[in-house]
Amino acid sequence: MTTVFVYGTLKRGGSNHLFLEGQKYLGAVRTEPGFTLYSLGDYPGMVRAPGDTSGVTGELWSVDDACLAELDRLEGLDEGLYERVDVLLLPNPHAPSAQAYLYLRPHHGLPPVGDTWPVGPAT
Ligand code: PCA
DSSP states (O other): EEEEEEEEETTTTSSGGGGGGTTTEEEEEEEEEEEEEEEEESSSEEEEETTTTOOOEEEEEEEEEHHHHHHHHHHTTTTSEEEEEEEESSSSSSOOOEEEEOOSSTTTTTTTEEEOOOOOOOO
C-alpha cells in the first residue's frame, strides 16, 4: 500500500475520482508550504514554489499497487507530464508525508490557481 496525496481531478467529486474506487480515504490534508497550483484547463498541476507560505490542499488516500500503477499511467509519468515524488504534509494525524504528482512541464503563462483546485464531494 502507498499513501498518496491528491489535489486535483482525483479528489472526491473530481472527474478522475473513479480511479480511486475501492481505495481507502484517510482524510483532508495540506502540504507543507512551498507548493502551488496552476491550471491546465480541466486539471491542475502542482509545482514547487519557493516563497509560498500556504501549501496545497487535498486528500490523503491509501492505494494498492494496482491502483498506483493505474494512477501513474493516468498522470502520464512515461510522457513526462508529471513525476511522482514524496511531499511533506503539514502535521496531521494521518501521515508525515505522501506521494504526489508534480507537474513537470513549463508553467509560465498558465493561470495561477493558488492552494485549492475547486473540486469537491458532490453535494
Ligand atoms: N490529478 C492528480 C494530479 C493532477 C490531477 O488533476 C491529482 O488529483 O492529484
